[in-house]
Amino acid sequence: xxxxxxxxxxxxxxxxxxxxxxxxxxxxxxxxxxxxxxxxxxxxxxxxxxxxxxxxxxxxxxxxxxxxxxxxxxxxxxxxxxxxxxxxxxxxxxxxxxxxxxxxxxxxxxxxxxxxxxxxxxxxxxxxxxxxxxxxxxxxxxxxxxxxxxxxxxxxxxxxxxxxxxxxxxxxxxxxxxxxxxxxxxxxxxxxxxxxxxxxxxxxxxxxxxxxxxxxxxxxxxxxxxxxxxxxxxxxxxxxxxxxxxxxxxxxxxxxxxxxxxxxxx
Amino acid sequence: xxxxxxxxxxxxxxxxxxxxxxxxxxxxxxxxxxxxxxxxxxxxxxxxxxxxxxxxxxxxxxxxxxxxxxxxxxxxxxxxxxxxxxxxxxxxxxxxxxxxxxxxxxxxxxxxxxxxxxxxxxxxxxxxxxxxxxxxxxxxxxxxxxxxxxxxxxxxxxxxxxxxxxxxxxxxxxxxxxxxxxxxxxxxxxxxxxxxxxxxxxxxxxxxxxxxxxxxxxxxxxxxxxxxxxxxxxxxxxxxxxxxxxxxxxxxxxxxxxxxxxxxxx
Numbered sequence: 001x002x003x004x005x006x007x008x009x010x011x012x013x014x015x016x017x018x019x020x021x022x023x024x025x026x027x028x029x030x031x032x033x034x035x036x037x038x039x040x041x042x043x044x045x046x047x048x049x050x051x052x053x054x055x056x057x058x059x060x061x062x063x064x065x066x067x068x069x070x071x072x073x074x075x076x077x078x079x080x081x082x083x084x085x086x087x088x089x090x091x092x093x094x095x096x097x098x099x100x101x102x103x104x105x106x107x108x109x110x111x112x113x114x115x116x117x118x119x120x121x122x123x124x125x126x127x128x129x130x131x132x133x134x135x136x137x138x139x140x141x142x143x144x145x146x147x148x149x150x151x152x153x154x155x156x157x158x159x160x161x162x163x164x165x166x167x168x169x170x171x172x173x174x175x176x177x178x179x180x181x182x183x184x185x186x187x188x189x190x191x192x193x194x195x196x197x198x199x200x201x202x203x204x205x206x207x208x209x210x211x212x213x214x215x216x217x218x219x220x221x222x223x224x225x226x227x228x229x230x231x232x233x234x235x236x237x238x239x240x241x242x243x244x245x246x247x248x249x250x251x252x253x254x255x256x257x258x259x260x261x262x263x264x265x266x
Numbered sequence: 267x268x269x270x271x272x273x274x275x276x277x278x279x280x281x282x283x284x285x286x287x288x289x290x291x292x293x294x295x296x297x298x299x300x301x302x303x304x305x306x307x308x309x310x311x312x313x314x315x316x317x318x319x320x321x322x323x324x325x326x327x328x329x330x331x332x333x334x335x336x337x338x339x340x341x342x343x344x345x346x347x348x349x350x351x352x353x354x355x356x357x358x359x360x361x362x363x364x365x366x367x368x369x370x371x372x373x374x375x376x377x378x379x380x381x382x383x384x385x386x387x388x389x390x391x392x393x394x395x396x397x398x399x400x401x402x403x404x405x406x407x408x409x410x411x412x413x414x415x416x417x418x419x420x421x422x423x424x425x426x427x428x429x430x431x432x433x434x435x436x437x438x439x440x441x442x443x444x445x446x447x448x449x450x451x452x453x454x455x456x457x458x459x460x461x462x463x464x465x466x467x468x469x470x471x472x473x474x475x476x477x478x479x480x481x482x483x484x485x486x487x488x489x490x491x492x493x494x495x496x497x498x499x500x501x502x503x504x505x506x507x508x509x510x511x512x513x514x515x516x517x518x519x520x521x522x523x524x525x526x527x528x529x530x531x532x
Contacts, residue, residue, distance in 0.1 A: 056473065056474075056507055056527055057327075057473065057474045059325040059373060059474070059476065061323075061344075061352050061373055061375060063344055063345040064347070078327075078329055078368045078371050079329040079330055079368050079371075081330070083506075084529070086327050086329045086368075086371060088354065088371060090344070101345070102344045102352075105344050105345075105352060105354060105373060107325060107327055107371060107373060107474075109473055109474050111473070111506070111507055111529075112506075113504070113505035113506050113507065114506040116505065116506050116530075116531065116532045117464075117503070117532040118503055118504045118505055119502070119503045120501075120502050120503075121428070121429045121459065121499065121500050121503070122429075122501035122502060162387070163387045163388075163389075193387065197385055197387070198383075207322065207323065207350055207377070208322075208325070208373075210325065210476050210525065212509050212525070212527050214501075214502045214507075214509065215504070216505065233387065234387050235386075235387055235388035235480075235513065235520055235523055236384075236385070236386050236387060236388060236480045236520045236523075237383070237384055237386075237387070238379070238384045238480045238481070239379035239380055239381065239382060239384055239482070240349075240377070240378075240379050240380040240382050241322055241377055241379065241480075243478050243480065243523055245511065245523070245525075247501065254501055254502045257501055257502075257509055257511070257525075259476065259478070259511075259523075259525055261322055261375065263349060263350070263377075264382075265382065266382045266383040
């Protein structure tokens, strides 16, 4: 089984909650990679018997560090109509006092797509293919970095103009057919452009992450394990919090847009 | 009292919930203007005794049409630490069966700003001032439209290139000092660029709205009733759902960025 699918495995409990394990395969420095936690939220909704449509929007708020070991997903259907469905989700982990701590809260909107006029307004990036580019490697202890084949078209922090988007190619390693949870996790592979502004890595942490999905399950399945191009930038770094916005392309197909608010220290 | 402050008035109940009235002053076609409902969510959090810091991020999901009359805000503090605070909110309205319907669910992140390096990456728009521009009027029955002095720099649907951002000036009418709830409501004044693509108004409805705040309360207070410049665009219109992203500027100060997923019919 692919490490991504292993990471997202959850078992239903009698009370309807889902139980999973924080993935070591996607471990970051002090907890799991944020993208895998966000993907878990999408997956927990997709596993609900009442779910309709396709993932349309996710907002995942990183409430506290996720610790090693078990977590529980508490998923609530707030409202459902013919076209959209609104879910709320908490990821819980046991605390030393015998209770549960919320470590993530998220909202997922499901939507039923329809055969109406569609169009693209953003311009697809014209960049060299991934073949000739060097794969970026992280330090050995950062497990999640080995789960993605990341190839930067623009250097993530040595750039002439730090206001230009940072562009990278990305694909699961090993390659894996795309779906909405995978796209969610990939939406967190962007390097914060504050590194380019400050000329190196500074401490950052995602506070809130937003993903808008612009493709159906069938379209993703047809793409298979397609290379994606990411274009990411920030608008502002202000008194300890910055924003980030990014697009994910499969060729000239815009598959997702994503936004973050991050905490930073300088 | 300013109609905006009247619209946001809520009374605490014994169980901690807040009770308010859907504002007629900000009425849209079949319910209140989405921006006033989103602003209500921010205000309901700001009224909580345990609140710390400044609004950092709001995601408001429009779960069902808000009806005339009373609503109740149920606000939950999911987690608090030294730097951030995570809130969840439901707006409820009574249904004919004697129960409550969720009409909005939202998450608000509060953050404590710090005196660290700050910077701007986005470029402020260089546009003519609002003085020489004609105010855009809506049909008389659309009350919320009279609550904003909206002056378009680019025509909202007759444009040469519908992929270019739509730029407008906006201010509360009557003018009112800025704060985070006001900024939230203003973040919903953008005209969807699908009107430009389709050459006229088509039915749209916001499904999810995101606001990232890039200024403190003190900075907003110093700005007073400043004119804001909005730059809004869409990336994609796909099978019944579109995205929108926008920036709000006070001169060369980026005060907020905002994103939406909207349902559309064509």
